[in-house]
Amino acid sequence: MNCPQDWPEPIVRVQSLSENGVVPDRYIKPPTERPSSDHPTDANIPIIDFQPLLSSDNGDDGLRAATLAKISEACREWGFFQIVNHGVSPELLDQTQKVWREFFHLPMEMKQAYANSPKTYEGYGSRLGVEKGAILDWSDYYFLHFLPFCLKDYNKWPSIPDGREVIDEYGREVVKLCGRLMKALSLNIGLEEDFLQNKFGGQDIGACLRVNFYPKCPQPDLTLGLSSHSDPGGMTLLLCDEHVAGLQVRKDNSWITVKPAPHAFIVNIGDQIQVLSNAMYKSVEHRVLVNPAKERLSLAFFYNPKSDIPIEPVKELVTEDRPALYPPKTFDEYRLYIRMRGPKGKSQVDSIKCPRG
Numbered sequence: 590m591n592c593p594q595d596w597p598e599p600i601v602r603v604q605s606l607s608e609n610g611v612v613p614d615r616y617i618k619p620p621t622e623r624p625s626s627d628h629p630t631d632a633n634i635p636i637i638d639f640q641p642l643l644s645s646d647n648g649d650d651g652l653r654a655a656t657l658a659k660i661s662e663a664c665r666e667w668g669f670f671q672i673v674n675h676g677v678s679p680e681l682l683d684q685t686q687k688v689w690r691e692f693f694h695l696p697m698e699m700k701q702a703y704a705n706s707p708k709t710y711e712g713y714g715s716r717l718g719v720e721k722g723a724i725l726d727w728s729d730y731y732f733l734h735f736l737p738f739c740l741k742d743y744n745k746w747p748s749i750p751d752g753r754e755v756i757d758e759y760g761r762e763v764v765k766l767c768g769r770l771m772k773a774l775s776l777n778i779g780l781e782e783d784f785l786q787n788k789f790g791g792q793d794i795g796a797c798l799r800v801n802f803y804p805k806c807p808q809p810d811l812t813l814g815l816s817s818h819s820d821p822g823g824m825t826l827l828l829c830d831e832h833v834a835g836l837q838v839r840k841d842n843s844w845i846t847v848k849p850a851p852h853a854f855i856v857n858i859g860d861q862i863q864v865l866s867n868a869m870y871k872s873v874e875h876r877v878l879v880n881p882a883k884e885r886l887s888l889a890f891f892y893n894p895k896s897d898i899p900i901e902p903v904k905e906l907v908t909e910d911r912p913a914l915y916p917p918k919t920f921d922e923y924r925l926y927i928r929m930r931g932p933k934g935k936s937q938v939d940s941i942k943c944p945r946g
């Protein structure tokens with residue numbers, strides 16, 4: 590099964606709706622999915638100083654062990670955490686966000702030159718999923734590939750002065766950081782540090798970026814910037830606006846609004862790592878609220894397994910008491926679900942669970 594060549598309906602850019610006084614029906618969520626303010630809480634996802642894991646020698650072993658332990662707990666309990674002092678320069682983070690803000694503020698006809706299709710999703714988009722008549726999210730986005738190299742195509746990247754160099758450097762740095770995180774995750778489940786990376790296909794992994802742009806919204810209580818979903822890939826590193834909250838993470842049946850630390854990456858476990866770890870690590874549902882007064886930008890960097898190798902629970906984590914929870918599936922097969930149906934909570938990873946007993 591492949592994604593169709595075209596969207597089922599003409600594409601409307603959410604940015605072009607932002608100044609109207611009302612949210613069109615197409616974006617109004619059913620009451621049970623709308624943002625609710627019943628349980629405001631001060632809780633935040635864990636914030637972890639990553640510095641002790643940046644160098645493999647002459648570090649403090651105690652500090653390294655303590656950092657690994659914090660990451661381990663965050664992966665099991667939250668599926669989400671923030672890292673600070675992660676080695677990617679604050680200047681590069683600022684520059685990259687600036688480039689993308691510039692893109693979304695170009696005149697519409699210039700952005701339209703990059704309009705995407707559901708075939709590959711690369712380029713400027715305004716919906717996820719191809720279901721005719723679906724209720725849509727209040728966001729536009731830009732999607733591009735860094736890895737594998739055969740998919741990296743500068744012609745599909747926006748042409749903004751110095752933009753491609755900045756985006757390229759961002760990609761290289763974040764891939765490096767993801768490699769370090771993969772080592773930490775492997776050590777934390779008692780395996781060799783290269784274990785998970787090898788399961789992902791060694792150097793042949795996939796890396797891509799979705800830049801989400803959430804325009805101001807006249808009736809933020811009726812809609813969502815991005816509906817609840819878990820990420821289908823391996824691991825996501827999110828860079829978001831420090832000054833405009835929006836991301837909410839599900840924790841014990843309530844929604845926690847993330848307060849981003851300055852220049853932090855928000856790391857979350859995706860479905861592929863949940864599968865490989867036989868659900869020891871959790872890929873957790875999250876969603877995005879929109880704001881009546883401020884637009885918001887976020888950069889979601891997806892670090893994924895090579896797309897054509899079967900991903901299944903690693904045998905070291907399968908026991909008689911805890912049999913394999915998921916059958917093997919390639920990421921190519923897996924990601925078709927969200928590409929066709931759009932974000933739908935945790936329905937996909939739950940639906941592939943093996944029947945037990």
Ligand SMILES: O=C(O)CCC(=O)C(=O)O
Binds near residue numbers: 876
């Ligand atoms: O914008 C955000 O804060 C979250 C984005 C996200 O969840 C995604 O792109 O999958």
